[in-house]
Amino acid sequence: MNIVRQVPTKGTLRRIFKRIIFGKRVHCPDCGSRSIKKILSEERWRCGRCRLPFSIKSSSWLKGTKLSLEQVWLLLWCWQKKFSIQHAMNMTELSYPTVFNWYQKFREKIPKEKLDALLKGNIACDEMYTKGNAVIGAKQKGTRNIALKVVHQKSVERHHAVNFLTQFVKANSSLFTDGAAIYKGIDKWHKLKHTYEIPSKFEFALTAEIEGLWACLRTFIRRMYHHVTRYKLEDLVSEFCLRFRQDEIFENPENYLRNCLSPKPFAL
Numbered sequence: 001m002n003i004v005r006q007v008p009t010k011g012t013l014r015r016i017f018k019r020i021i022f023g024k025r026v027h028c029p030d031c032g033s034r035s036i037k038k039i040l041s042e043e044r045w046r047c048g049r050c051r052l053p054f055s056i057k058s059s060s061w062l063k064g065t066k067l068s069l070e071q072v073w074l075l076l077w078c079w080q081k082k083f084s085i086q087h088a089m090n091m092t093e094l095s096y097p098t099v100f101n102w103y104q105k106f107r108e109k110i111p112k113e114k115l116d117a118l119l120k121g122n123i124a125c126d127e128m129y130t131k132g133n134a135v136i137g138a139k140q141k142g143t144r145n146i147a148l149k150v151v152h153q154k155s156v157e158r159h160h161a162v163n164f165l166t167q168f169v170k171a172n173s174s175l176f177t178d179g180a181a182i183y184k185g186i187d188k189w190h191k192l193k194h195t196y197e198i199p200s201k202f203e204f205a206l207t208a209e210i211e212g213l214w215a216c217l218r219t220f221i222r223r224m225y226h227h228v229t230r231y232k233l234e235d236l237v238s239e240f241c242l243r244f245r246q247d248e249i250f251e252n253p254e255n256y257l258r259n260c261l262s263p264k265p266f267a268l
Ligand SMILES: [Zn+2]
Pocket: 028, 029, 030, 031, 032, 033, 047, 048, 049, 050, 051, 052
């Protein structure tokens, strides 16, 4: 794989970042004024109204980083490709803490509304257990539409299931679960057609889908992060959810930046 081909030229990168951060015309990130002057080189500007000096990086959450735009782009690409931290270190020649922190940052900057999934139709719901935590999950049958939620205790209780299903599953959907007690009588709390004694053939297909989902999640965590302990499990689960749904933010660095590099809103 040719690394160089993954990173556009310096000029192209600046154009991409500029367009994403400022839109058609560069403006002051603080007061919004379009009366600006280039200072020194093309790297920085100064606002004619409030005198603020600013750059591409200082006008977004890239503020304060010592990394070049090329390095940010390459790290982003490694993260999208699910490279382990070690692999990304080899590719970028950056240190463990640097890669670790940028992976964390990429995850944290995903807009929360991206996670507002609503499932409908035939829904399978199940739980997964991992090192003292539990994850409750639902999958819309035959689609990549999923919702997952971390429960910070060893077992999932009925109120967790009720809250989860109310939040993520549309009323009047059909819910399929195993015979676990937490789901019994769930239709009293949320309007769902609940089936838990499923004909064996159908159950097999459904179980296979949700088991496949848990297997993917476990592999994702193991391969990419080895240990969950240093990351927040919620963040990893959210990242996994969006990857599973094949969200466009994982397609290429530009798509990610267009969705997630929102600059500070300026006062007009
Ligand atoms: Zn200004």
